[in-house]
Every structure is written in structure tokens, then in C-alpha cells.
Amino acid sequence: AQKVTQAQTEISVVEKEDVTLDCVYETRDTTYYLFWYKQPPSGELVFLIRRNSFDEQNEISGRYSWNFQKSTSSFNFTITASQVVDSAVYFCALRMGYSSASKIIFGSGTRLSIRP
Amino acid sequence: DTGVSQDPRHKITKRGQNVTFRCDPISEHNRLYWYRQTLGQGPEFLTYFQNEAQLEKSRLLSDRFSAERPKGSFSTLEIQRTEQGDSAMYLCASSRDQNTGELFFGEGSRLTVL
Numbered sequence: 005a006q007k008v009t010q011a012q013t014e015i016s017v018v019e020k021e022d023v024t025l026d027c028v029y030e031t032r033d034t035t036y037y038l039f040w041y042k043q044p045p046s047g048e049l050v051f052l053i054r055r056n057s058f059d060e061q062n063e064i065s066g067r068y069s070w071n072f073q074k075s076t077s078s079f080n081f082t083i084t085a086s087q088v089v090d091s092a093v094y095f096c097a098l099r100m101g102y103s104s105a106s107k108i109i110f111g112s113g114t115r116l117s118i119r120p
Numbered sequence: 121d122t123g124v125s126q127d128p129r130h131k132i133t134k135r136g137q138n139v140t141f142r143c144d145p146i147s148e149h150n151r152l153y154w155y156r157q158t159l160g161q162g163p164e165f166l167t168y169f170q171n172e173a174q175l176e177k178s179r180l181l182s183d184r185f186s187a188e189r190p191k192g193s194f195s196t197l198e199i200q201r202t203e204q205g206d207s208a209m210y211l212c213a214s215s216r217d218q219n220t221g222e223l224f225f226g227e228g229s230r231l232t233v234l
Contacts, residue, residue, distance in 0.1 A: 107168055
């Protein structure tokens, strides 16, 4: 079975603090893709990043960084020097690569609140 | 605006009525998805089209739900004999014709069943 678990339901930090959002996934496929999406208060899900299962290299984009570890089936997301505008619900998601199912499965999300 | 658009944005209906939502995907995207999202949860997959072909349906999609994409462009999602449990945000997304592609979401259609 395929599953994405985001154990942190809500996180609240003060602005400028670093914060890490955890994501653990389950899949039997050897080829798969992992995603992070942001859902701001306006509601529209915004794509942040995609990683494939063969590329464990960590990625940094500005204040955002992602740590992909196949050994622990985790794909964690860190925001450095958080800002109020980072307040949103963040979803981790999984897509199988070559199975007939092409859907993306989402975790239940982590609500991040950045306090000024 | 070349993003995914959904209509209507909000729909309030009485239990037992039928409702229909429309989704216009990004024009060059062959794949179109419907998801449902309830409060505090992540999006749940409902169904998926590649061009006009409906290739997968979730077990969540009861026989009261039907989706179409007749010309491989826009799609409709109809819910017949609505129930209070159908109240949710219905999200449409589209992607390019590749398994690696990320989904681009619309703003959703919020359904409230009284």
C-alpha cells in the first residue's frame, strides 16, 4: 500500500526561527516521486518541489531545503529564518512511477503558523 | 489567466439536490484530476482522465458521483442526490502527459449541503 504520514498536525514558531516539517512515506514501488505543496489561506495548492526516488541529493532553494532519505523513507522540509508569509498548510505527497495508477497521494498536512 | 479554473467557487444546496462542477485545465495538459478535501485533511483522489478517457476512479467515488471529460478539454463532476457528507472542497488539477509531472491545482469548488 502507498501512504504518506505527516505526524505534525500543527507547528507554531516565532518569526526568524528555523522549522522542519516531517514526512514519512510508504510504497513498494522502486520508482516513485515525492512532492511538497503549500496551501496558503487563499486555498490554492502551490507546488514547491519534486524529487524522484533515484536522486537522494538534498536540495536548497532560498530559505527552503529538503532532505530525502530512502533509508528512513523520509522527505523532510526545512524553512530557514521563517517569515509570516510562510504561514500555510504544507502537504507532502507521493506518486508511483510506473504503476498504472498515476494519482498523487497526499498526507494530511501540517499547519504552520509563524508568529511575528 | 492560464491556470486551472473551476466554477462555481461556492455552492450551497439542499440535501437531495444535484450539483455540477466544471473544471478548465491548463490548455496543454492532457491529464486532469479531481480531488476532494475536507477540513483538516489532505486532498483525497477521486478520479483521473487522460485526454477524454477516465482511467481511474477511487472507491470514494460512489455511484452518485460521475465525471466526464467529453472532448479532452474541460471536465465536469456531477453529484446526484447530495448528502451532508458530500460537503467538502472539490479540487481539480491538471498535469502534462508524463508520470513525473506535478499537479497544478485550481482554487477549488466549495460545496455545502444543508
